[in-house]
Amino acid sequence: MSSSGSHAMSTSDSITSTNLYRPLNSMDPGWKYGRLTDKSDPNLVKCLLCDFPCTGGITRFKWHLAGIKGNIRKCPKANAEVQKEIIGYLEILKKKAEDRKKKAEELVADVNINSDDSEPEELETERDKKRLRLKKPVNLVKEKGRGISFNSLADPDFLRFCEAVGQYGSGYKPPTPYEYRVPLLKRKFGEENVLQVVTDNAAANMKAAELFMAKYPRIYWTSCAAHSIDLMLESISKQKEISDVIRDTKEVANFIYSHHQVLSLMRGHTENRDIVRPGATSFWKSVALAIKIFKPLVVLLRIVDGEEKQPMGFVFGGLKDAIKKAKAAFRYNEDVFQPCVKAIVDGMKGRLDGELHKAAYYLNPYYFYRDFEEMRTDPSIMDAISNCIVRYYPNAKIQDTVMTVEMRSFQESMGQFGKDTAKRQRENNDEAFNPAHWWSIHGSEAPYLRNIAIKILGLTCSASGCERNWSTFEWTHSKKRGKLEV
Template sequence: MFVKSVDASSYVKSGPKLFELLDNFVEEIGEKNVVQVVTDNGSNYVLAGKLLQAKREHLFWTPCAAHCLDLMLEDIEKIERVTKSIQRGIKLVGFIYNHTLALNTMRKYTSKTELVMGPLVRVLRLVDNEKRPAMEYIYEAMDRAKEAIQKSFNGNEDKYKDIFAIIDRRWDCQLHHPLHAAGHYLNPECFYANPQIDNYAELISGLYKCIDKLSVNDEEVDKIHGQLEKYRRAKGLFGMNAAVRQRNKSAPTLWWKSYGAQVPELRNIAVRVLGLTCSASRCECNWSTFEHIHSKKRSRLEHQRLQDLVFIKYNQGLKERFESRDLIDPIVLNDIDESNEWLVGEVDEGAENEFVFDDDNLTWGEVANVTGANEPITFTRQHTRFRKEAASIPSSSRGIRVEEGDNKEIEDEEEEQIYKLNTSEESEGGEEDLEEMFNDDSD
């Protein structure tokens, strides 16, 4: 949920300043209501997070899991053999997705399985969705991703050891966190499926750290440790047939609310941990909302007015997505880039000169030219817009070449004229018109 924003245009975004802003916000919300603060992995945010944890003993700072996974994938891409495979894959996928016959044939024989969906990409998609919190699944998801990578190389360690080194380095220094460990341990689906789970020291350590930090006092800590035994041995309500059946059917938070009445303190910890998100990427959606409202033609809005409009717009969309969460796909269509290299099939020029086979002089560029992979995509909105613009130009003017920079200058001049016209109106009337337009958009 979007609560508020801060006009930081006059601030130097240093670690201490970010800490001050975050600390003030925690104070406003109430420390007892905050379990974790999630930011990206910039050095200034890392410092701010550590300072916040030092002052606020009962909350965690965690780096954004989506950002960590993105950095992990970028590091893997830098491996030479992986880079070549990606470049070839871009050509292949671009050709298939841009030719209807090839795409339909592929979907027919693959049961409509999409091509671009590797193990780590699946984990990224998991932590970046809005359907349900991913805190209880990220630990297991990372383990399964590594198993899938290992299996894809038929257990040949020489082929995947560099990839595992990158994953482990990012996991150990950024992603591995007590909250992730506690979420895995308190997830009944994962816990009861692994009889040896109590032998993993890092899981137990993470769980105990969360209990210590989220408990009110030592007395509550001791009580929770005693209640853990019922959970481990599936005693009381945890051992009911319904509770056993619902371990892998019900959401973990709902499972604890339904069957944790006999261990209220442990249940409260479990619900607070399992209901957390792992990613801050959803907050970045606010940026596009701000940009939509605060354009060059509407740059006179005061910060408070702008914040109120974003509050309504974003939270209204959040409510709609929540109500239809079982009907939508977690991929946000607005975030799809039409020029995405995997869809367009375009790679760096150097890749086209690489040989398809080591013992032949056939290059990937020659293959692309023969198969038509280099043909332009004819059904994107961008290409359609260009065709419409070209059709609207008088025939006598079509021979005149207009540079992109000239078009940009013309657009800027038009927007400047509109801006000057708007500034001549009264401020209150302009804001009322904006509200009316905004309400129309939301309808």
């Protein structure tokens, strides 16, 4: 029996499914041939081909498979096909690393803090000129308008900042943490330019939100969408019908992927494919049902916790669709679908059903023209968009223009909203669709409504990016490990 990388493990050294783990969400080809021996330690990987215990994580393990000399012992049972696959993947990673390095070099190449022609000639002393130069490294980064967070360390502009500081030389004293958090942040943005603050659902944050909104009534507080959806998934997974399927599926997957001969046998009968397609058994029908329930939420989680789409316009509409699909999955049997639907509704309440979420749902042209009849009969949706307009535009005359003229033009597809290109581009919610960009192109005849649409639809809705800096969330929800495939 043979298939890609199919080599038998010695019976005495075989690891049982109780102590072998595979990161199911990772697409790294190394996991086809290796497993974690301790799921709490990503550095310990055991080779399924030769049983070699590799330290240094999945990257060093791929060197073992590829037979790269000088780094780690070569796997004696990895055939030419396995080596070719892994070497090809490593070359892709190397090319990406080289591209990043080249881009970083280009970023700092044009940094010159002495090239600013705005330096006043009347500065008489070297001390005065040095004080002026001291401000330039900060301004170089600040002018990009990036938010201040620990993720700035991975930002390309941080490299430019470092280069500017290097060119300045010794003696540069950066702002203190307090100056970054309060006076500099306030000076750069200002309360009038802040529309939303996002935090997770911790009890302390929920209490702080009440105090914050009382002090700053013009600014919205919203809950982290990624955290809220994660809690919904957790709640649904505890329902007996779903938890039983998850338990059985884990046992089947662990057994197959922990026994190399069984894995090779399966791949031999499935043309080297993994377990992704349900078969005609009651077990797989249950798995298919669970997938139908989880998929809409997982897709939405990837949007709100990703960088491909501006997420705010998809939260409320995506959750409404998830509820509809859950009902359909259970064939609209209320006794059966109610627990799952309740988990979604309860997770939305007070967190993802606020005025900003509903206003973004209204302003997203994909949902608006698809669900308009449903929207116009829901007073909470109309109240949300009206309240956002009032809060964003304090001027009564502008409010009247938006609500009586521009909203009507949007609702009835008048002018540019009714052009064939505008209609075609709003009908497909694919990866390329960007509702804020749609407004920037087709909303010029409704300038006030366009401005607030671009502002709201461009908002983030998750705080998970910041949480990755100081918690174990980095391991479970990093961009590399947490990108779920559906």
